[in-house]
Amino acid sequence: MSRNNNSNKRSRLTKDHFTGRMRYFFARAMANIRQNVFIHVVSAGTIALSLLIFSLFLLVYVNLEGAAENWSKKVQVTLYFDQELNQSELMSLKSRIMAIAGTDTLTYISKDEAVQRFRGRLKGQEALLTGVSAEILPASLEIGLKRGSRNSESIEAYVATLKGVPGVTEVQYGEEWVRKFNTFLNFARLVGALLGAFLLIAVIFIVSNTIKLTVYSRKDEIELLSLVGATRMFIKAPFLIEGTLQGLVGSAGALLTLGVLYLAFLNNGGNFLSFDPAQAGLTFLPPSFVGGIFLGGVLVGFLGSLTSLKRFINV
Amino acid sequence: MIQIHNVHMSYKNDAAALNGVTLSVRKGDFAFLTGVSGAGKSTLLRLIYAALQPSRGQILIDGQNLSRMSRREIPYLRRGIGVVFQDFKLLPNRTVLENVAITLEVLGWSKKDIGKKVYHVLKQMGLEHKIDSTPLRLSGGEQQRVALARALVNDPKILLADEPTGNLDEENKEQILSIFREANIRGTTVLVASHDRRLIESCHKRIVVLDKGRIVEDSDVPK
Numbered sequence: 162m163s164r165n166n167n168s169n170k171r172s173r174l175t176k177d178h179f180t181g182r183m184r185y186f187f188a189r190a191m192a193n194i195r196q197n198v199f200i201h202v203v204s205a206g207t208i209a210l211s212l213l214i215f216s217l218f219l220l221v222y223v224n225l226e227g228a229a230e231n232w233s234k235k236v237q238v239t240l241y242f243d244q245e246l247n248q249s250e251l252m253s254l255k256s257r258i259m260a261i262a263g264t265d266t267l268t269y270i271s272k273d274e275a276v277q278r279f280r281g282r283l284k285g286q287e288a289l290l291t292g293v294s295a296e297i298l299p300a301s302l303e304i305g306l307k308r309g310s311r312n313s314e315s316i317e318a319y320v321a322t323l324k325g326v327p328g329v330t331e332v333q334y335g336e337e338w339v340r341k342f343n344t345f346l347n348f349a350r351l352v353g354a355l356l357g358a359f360l361l362i363a364v365i366f367i368v369s370n371t372i373k374l375t376v377y378s379r380k381d382e383i384e385l386l387s388l389v390g391a392t393r394m395f396i397k398a399p400f401l402i403e404g405t406l407q408g409l410v411g412s413a414g415a416l417l418t419l420g421v422l423y424l425a426f427l428n429n430g431g432n433f434l435s436f437d438p439a440q441a442g443l444t445f446l447p448p449s450f451v452g453g454i455f456l457g458g459v460l461v462g463f464l465g466s467l468t469s470l471k472r473f474i475n476v
Numbered sequence: 477m478i479q480i481h482n483v484h485m486s487y488k489n490d491a492a493a494l495n496g497v498t499l500s501v502r503k504g505d506f507a508f509l510t511g512v513s514g515a516g517k518s519t520l521l522r523l524i525y526a527a528l529q530p531s532r533g534q535i536l537i538d539g540q541n542l543s544r545m546s547r548r549e550i551p552y553l554r555r556g557i558g559v560v561f562q563d564f565k566l567l568p569n570r571t572v573l574e575n576v577a578i579t580l581e582v583l584g585w586s587k588k589d590i591g592k593k594v595y596h597v598l599k600q601m602g603l604e605h606k607i608d609s610t611p612l613r614l615s616g617g618e619q620q621r622v623a624l625a626r627a628l629v630n631d632p633k634i635l636l637a638d639e640p641t642g643n644l645d646e647e648n649k650e651q652i653l654s655i656f657r658e659a660n661i662r663g664t665t666v667l668v669a670s671h672d673r674r675l676i677e678s679c680h681k682r683i684v685v686l687d688k689g690r691i692v693e694d695s696d697v698p699k
């Protein structure tokens with residue numbers, strides 16, 4: 162009788178045994194990839210393509226969100242004064258306004274600055290400005306708001322508080338524009354979130370089914386391993402390593418391709434667009450998104466293998 | 477070695493595959509299971525290596541009751557049972573060496589020991605020169621001998637074979653049978669399911685005849 166079938170009991174794994182097993186599982190996974198190279202390339206390619214589509218969507222979304230953020234900076238509240246404020250009046254008013262929650266920036270525009278700005282806007286039509294003096298235009302204080310205070314309700318509440326500050330008489334903030342802008346922004350965000358969710362579900366579905374097919378194509382191997390007495394762990398481990406590697410290669414491929422496409426667009430987009438993308442302030446995905454896509458790909462690869470294996474292992 | 481007590485087995489929505497089978501195969505026995513297709517031969521073998529659970533009855537392998545065995549213990553039971561099939565079940569993208577080595581890899585043997593043992597077994601089967609070939613480059617007889625090498629490489633206590641000569645010519649059938657005999661001489665209990673009556677009778681071993689899930693004949697053929 163062989164030295165190996167004297168006992169049917171499970172033996173405890175020593176540290177050396179465990180390390181040896183892990184080394185074997187990795188070597189087995191690598192050998193399996195070499196022996197089934199086509200199916201692994203197709204699987205990693207599908208993961209890369211699916212994640213690339215999702216990453217492209219995220220890149221567009223992030224940049225549109227950035228553009229919306231820039232536009233929303235135009236939402237500001239302006240106070241007008243009949244007379245110029247002296248330095249102490251201005252300092253006192255500024256400190257009171259800064260104390261109101263939601264205040265971000267304060268810019269005082271004196272009568273002279275107002276005229277200069279007006280002239281700047283009417284460049285080429287200076288004739289219209291004949292007789293216009295600094296006295297005609299009022300001095301003003303432009304209040305930039307923090308991000309969370311730029312919607313209609315917050316601005317209304319802010320203006321109500323502002324009107325209670327002594328010395329504040331005339332307040333303007335373009336109610337109609339703010340309302341329309343916020344409605345559009347909310348709608349765009351909703352559409353974006355829905356599209357993103359659908360894309361994410363589609364990506365998970367495609368990736369997990371691709372991995373399922375790669376596992377299915379090797380069901381004979383799983384059956385055989387279970388027949389010769391392999392434990393569930395022994396059968397699963399190389400498949401899980403392979404799935405994780407597929408996810409890793411797929412997500413790295415997707416992010417690399419996205420980076421190349423992004424740089425290519427920045428450098429060549431101006432040739433077929435009416436603006437130069439390099440000057441438009443376009444950004445790449447933030448590191449948290451890049452990390453999320455990478456880890457997400459790895460996780461989907463691992464979980465895809467794990468769930469597929471359950472179906473085929475009967476020990 | 478193998479004790480089967482009043483085993484019943486039914487598949488979903490099907491007639492009973494086994495109907496009260498009681499059978500005892502002693503350690504070192506060599507027995508044939510025979511009967512027409514659908515008699516229950518394969519089902520009985522699958523019950524013995526715990527690929528199926530009986531609907532009723534008890535199966536003891538080397539004193540261990542399979543129905544009391546947890547799912548985690550089954551792989552350890554199977555390490556003492558070699559199984560061969562009519563369709564060989566070889567992995568086409570692995571070499572002969574890798575196909576046979578699977579059994580020893582599962583047991584945690586070192587690469588060096590595996591290489592030595594596999595070479596030794598393949599030499600016994602007359603296949604050492606095919607060690608680096610893939611199964612698709614082998615004849616049917618050679619493929620079945622590789623499958624046998626895989627089943628026997630760890631010297632199992634029991635060897636089960638389900639129609640092992642079904643796809644082979646007369647010369648290869650005889651070669652496979654002689655491997656069974658040698659394994660049996662070394663102490664392995666051998667149970668072969670086959671409906672090839674001529675082959676079975678030429679072996680002069682115990683014959684168990686199944687019909688419609690029942691044992692209808694169980695006799696040692698006179699030597």
